[in-house]
Amino acid sequence: MADLQQRIQKIEQDIQAACDRTGRNRSEITVVAVTKEVSAVRASAVLDAQIHHLGENRPEGLFGKQEMIKSEAIWHFIGNVQSRKVKEIINRIDYLHSVDRMSLVKEIHKRADHTVDCFIQVNVSGEASKSGIAPIELDSFIEEAAVYNKVRIIGLMTMAPFTHEADEIRIVFRSLRELRDGISAKSMPHAPCTELSMGMSNDFIIAIEEGATHVRIGTALVGAESEGDI
Numbered sequence: 001m002a003d004l005q006q007r008i009q010k011i012e013q014d015i016q017a018a019c020d021r022t023g024r025n026r027s028e029i030t031v032v033a034v035t036k037e038v039s040a041v042r043a044s045a046v047l048d049a050q051i052h053h054l055g056e057n058r059p060e061g062l063f064g065k066q067e068m069i070k071s072e073a074i075w076h077f078i079g080n081v082q083s084r085k086v087k088e089i090i091n092r093i094d095y096l097h098s099v100d101r102m103s104l105v106k107e108i109h110k111r112a113d114h115t116v117d118c119f120i121q122v123n124v125s126g127e128a129s130k131s132g133i134a135p136i137e138l139d140s141f142i143e144e145a146a147v148y149n150k151v152r153i154i155g156l157m158t159m160a161p162f163t164h165e166a167d168e169i170r171i172v173f174r175s176l177r178e179l180r181d182g183i184s185a186k187s188m189p190h191a192p193c194t195e196l197s198m199g200m201s202n203d204f205i206i207a208i209e210e211g212a213t214h215v216r217i218g219t220a221l222v223g224a225e226s227e228g229d230i
């Protein structure tokens, strides 16, 4: 069974190989270790291994980890946010990956005491089970968000469709990149939109080939609590 160091080494090799294939620089890519299913002890081990970006998808998981973990971490919130939870989490995180409706933008603007770096979640695949803005509504959504200036739209986020077909996944990631390029070309002060949050344990290599700047890796990096070995 691989330990944390070995898992990280394997991921780094895969990232570097994807960069080499596509002429990208490793420094463009941030690995967010998704610790939502593991203990604070395991999350601390990730920080000790020099991965400083941690991702959580529930307020309770975020608070629990922040209480237990004493070393510095950069916190990414990657899950759906209920509007009534915004005030509890918004000033405790560095990045929010899951802005998926205007009421959430308004609530963030109201509750944040600083500008929050956000990704707009886009439902590229159109699956009914997925949250996110429809691609066709994205431009007007972002224009409408301009007045809520505590929300800084740094990029777009998506989840791959539920399939093992690499080509289908690739098309979704490529579409997100094209949407990102269209928005960043407008040079809107509130929406620089240079970043792309896409790719998880099973598809981060494709995501990097298609331009991901943030990959959100859970199980392949942090392992599973049931495995015992950190």
Ligand SMILES: *Cc1c(COP(=O)(O)O)cnc(C)c1O
Pocket (backbone or CB within 6 Å): 034, 036, 057, 078, 079, 200, 201, 202, 216, 217, 218, 219, 220
């Ligand atoms: C759980 C989760 C991940 C990580 O998933 P793995 O398959 O374990 O890598 C990434 N992004 C989001 C939004 C998640 O909820």
